[in-house]
Amino acid sequence: QNQLPPTCISETARRCGLGVSLFDRLYEEGSGKPYMLTQQYRMHPLIREFPSTEFYNGRLTDGPGAENRVPPVGFAWPGGQPLVFIDVGMGTEEVQGQNGTSWRNPSEARIVRQIVDDLLTAGMMPGELGVISPYSAQVKDLVRED
Numbered sequence: 001q002n003q004l005p006p007t008c009i010s011e012t013a014r015r016c017g018l019g020v021s022l023f024d025r026l027y028e029e030g031s032g033k034p035y036m037l038t039q040q041y042r043m044h045p046l047i048r049e050f051p052s053t054e055f056y057n058g059r060l061t062d063g064p065g066a067e068n069r070v071p072p073v074g075f076a077w078p079g080g081q082p083l084v085f086i087d088v089g090m091g092t093e094e095v096q097g098q099n100g101t102s103w104r105n106p107s108e109a110r111i112v113r114q115i116v117d118d119l120l121t122a123g124m125m126p127g128e129l130g131v132i133s134p135y136s137a138q139v140k141d142l143v144r145e146d
Helices: 011-018 022-028 045-055 106-121 136-143
Strands: 094-096 102-104
Touching: 102 136, 106 136
Parallel strands: none
Antiparallel strands: 094 102
């Protein structure tokens, strides 16, 4: 199975086993064979494209179409698409974690927090917004208050 592991910030929670996904635990216990669900409903098709290609051999499909997912106000979305990669052009990546296994870029996190603040100020509800980072050190920077 290809489920990403949980981002576990608490060391106590990690020691209690919460750094391992439920699916991994069930699979390791022999509680069943993984079955891939190929239709997803949560991501915009532009976001879904990456994991589908990189992890699932292009097998993921979309539920609601892109036409039903208009970009929210409060940010200048390039090309009108609600997915953007921003070259922050500053800052440096730093290795973090007990074994140097996670990365962070404080300048990048600051810019993302500003964009989130702008979207919330424009009326987006917190439950409607997601920020994705594969690095737990970066997640800590994103949720930190300056």
